Amino acid sequence: MNEKKDQKSVVLSVEKLVLYGGNTEILKGIDWEVSRGEHWAILGANGCGKSSLLAAILAYRPAAKGEICLLGERYGRFNWPELRKRIGMVSSVLSYRVPAEETALETVLSGEAAQLGFWSRSETVNGAKALQCLEEMGVRRLADRRWAVLSQGERQKVFIARALMQDPAMLILDEPCAGLDPVAREQFLVSLRKLAQRESGPTLLFVTHHVEEIFPEISHVLVLQEGRVLGAGVKEDVLESELLSRAFGAPVTVENWGQDRWRLTPN
Ligand SMILES: Nc1ncnc2c1ncn2[C@@H]1O[C@H](COP(=O)(O)OP(=O)(O)OP(=O)(O)O)[C@@H](O)[C@H]1O
Numbered sequence: 001m002n003e004k005k006d007q008k009s010v011v012l013s014v015e016k017l018v019l020y021g022g023n024t025e026i027l028k029g030i031d032w033e034v035s036r037g038e039h040w041a042i043l044g045a046n047g048c049g050k051s052s053l054l055a056a057i058l059a060y061r062p063a064a065k066g067e068i069c070l071l072g073e074r075y076g077r078f079n080w081p082e083l084r085k086r087i088g089m090v091s092s093v094l095s096y097r098v099p100a101e102e103t104a105l106e107t108v109l110s111g112e113a114a115q116l117g118f119w120s121r122s123e124t125v126n127g128a129k130a131l132q133c134l135e136e137m138g139v140r141r142l143a144d145r146r147w148a149v150l151s152q153g154e155r156q157k158v159f160i161a162r163a164l165m166q167d168p169a170m171l172i173l174d175e176p177c178a179g180l181d182p183v184a185r186e187q188f189l190v191s192l193r194k195l196a197q198r199e200s201g202p203t204l205l206f207v208t209h210h211v212e213e214i215f216p217e218i219s220h221v222l223v224l225q226e227g228r229v230l231g232a233g234v235k236e237d238v239l240e241s242e243l244l245s246r247a248f249g250a251p252v253t254v255e256n257w258g259q260d261r262w263r264l265t266p267n
Contacts, residue, residue: 010035014033018064029066039220043224050224054205057070093174137157197217214235220238230246236256241253
């Protein structure tokens with residue numbers, strides 16, 4: 001860890017984190033630090049430990065060893081369910097939890113009292129704020145539309161609007177582009193870019209398999225391989241052919257094709 005860094009600016013620090021699934025060591029000593037003003041992509045092959053790392057950070061899975069500090073609080077000394085309310089989580093796997101007949105506005109409103117992994121009804125209905133959150137994601141027009149008929153891209157935007165109801169300090173996006181066609185994906189990334197540009201907006205942690213989805217506002221990249229950190233740091237240093245060839249277990253070429261967008265091509 002960089003001792004010189006202003007501790008107030010560190011929003012997440014993970015030290016020597018070890019996590020088991022049954023008898024298998026899944027995370028094998030992860031060190032990682034995220035500071036305010038940074039947005040991170042988390043990259044790596046299937047099964048490298050991305051979801052496990054997020055689950056450990058949110059204390060859904062207990063770490064066997066190591067330290068986690070999140071938003072200035074140390075794991076073990078603070079009520080983590082309370083802290084989770086300050087973290088937004090967007091994942092397409094949450095889709096099945098939404099009742100088919102619920103409108104987009106109702107889904108967003110449910111975010112007001114929500115806690116990760118827990119679908120609950122708000123006590124105080126703040127419709128104006130919900131509409132504003134939909135507006136921020138460019139989908140206010142969908143407010144009265146039923147969940148059942150929303151496209152995958154629309155659902156992801158509604159999910160982000162839902163997360164924004166709590167003014168999260170951090171927003172975790174777990175493969176949010178999964179299932180989107182190329183045009184819907186680009187439109188979705190435009191919405192994310194606006195969110196990332198917000199002065200006092202949340203720190204984004206963006207999990208993806210695809211270098212192509214790393215948008216310009218992502219400043220840093222963490223690459224995992226078999227439960228270890230293969231690379232972590234400024235995007236330009238980490239998005240590098242040799243490192244990602246190791247991460248994906250095959251020779252690839254990584255390049256910035258312009259306007260700070262990247263592509264990975266198998267050799
Ligand atoms: N409870 C468990 N018991 C045993 N092994 C587990 C358990 N949970 C996860 N694993 C294994 O840990 C490894 C990391 O899984 P994880 O879901 O964190 O990977 P990932 O990087 O998110 O993968 P993907 O990109 O496919 O979503 C995988 O090999 C998985 O099979």
